[in-house]
Amino acid sequence: MRQIAIFSSGAGSNAKKIIDHLLSKEKSNSTPVVSLIVCNKPGAGVLDIAEKAGIPVLLIEKEKFFRGSHYLEEFKNREIGFIILAGFLWKIPDGLIRAFPERILNIHPALLPDYGGKGMYGKTVHEAVVAAGESQSGISIHVVDEQYDHGRIFFQARVLLEPGETAETLASKIHQLEYRHFPEQIGRWLETFFQQKQND
């Protein structure tokens, strides 16, 4: 199954890059497709992006999401095989992780294992990196497990902090790094599954 759900609850700029990247690929039976956007915030920018791309949206409710398997049926019916977290802030419940073992990928805007964990998202991450006087930061693309920002790191890329760097300038550099690498690395990650399947 190459149907992907993107979980995103913000502006959705990464989701857009991923959608555009996959659409630009030559179509075959094995081309991955983004067939669902999952969002927990009515009015989020990603909803417009989904609408323009003609991709269905599932607006989820907190209580149902955390109650366990409520949305699993929906993902099964839509034949979702992989989940990409791109700006999704809720912790993924264990039931969902068990239903998609090694099949959920997240992007974090820092070099894990540093500057990750509960509460470490968005501007807070960049402020912490700048305040600590770090000489570099970056992005981490990792497999999701039961702990926040903890699973196997699949890919990292770095940027140098310059004199006078602020959380805002760093955030913009990190976004550029995400756009450059995330869509391509998703493709590479999916390939590892299909190669493995062929070898089985």
Ligand code: GRF
């Ligand atoms: C990205 O910086 C990503 O690393 C983090 O959330 C942000 C999402 O931004 N997990 P956008 O919604 O894709 O613009």
